[in-house]
Amino acid sequence: MLPYNYLIDSRIRDSMSLSLSDSIIIFDEAHNIEKLSEEGCSFTISLRDLENCESDFKLIRQKIKHGEECKLKDEDVDALEAPIECLAHAMAKMKREFDNERKQSTSSFQ
16 A cells, blocks of 8 residues: 555656556545646746757857857757747746736735
């Protein structure tokens, strides 16, 4: 017997060398599985994470343009341009939403 998150989360299963092949699994309190599954598939990314990603990409791009050694090939950097553009738009949207929330919370205290 073990907590069911050990069975559901493949990373935990792999780290414990658990194999579900040819197994019958019975979950007690199975109504909690939905929440656990949502948590296992969710992640949080901060505005700072996005800014660091954008900054790193700009640095790599600059190194390539100036002929400095870089581990990425030109075609790889070119392939990243569209996702980075999406990232920039997402960051701008997040900043606007953050600013709006901050303004609303500040005005509610006045």
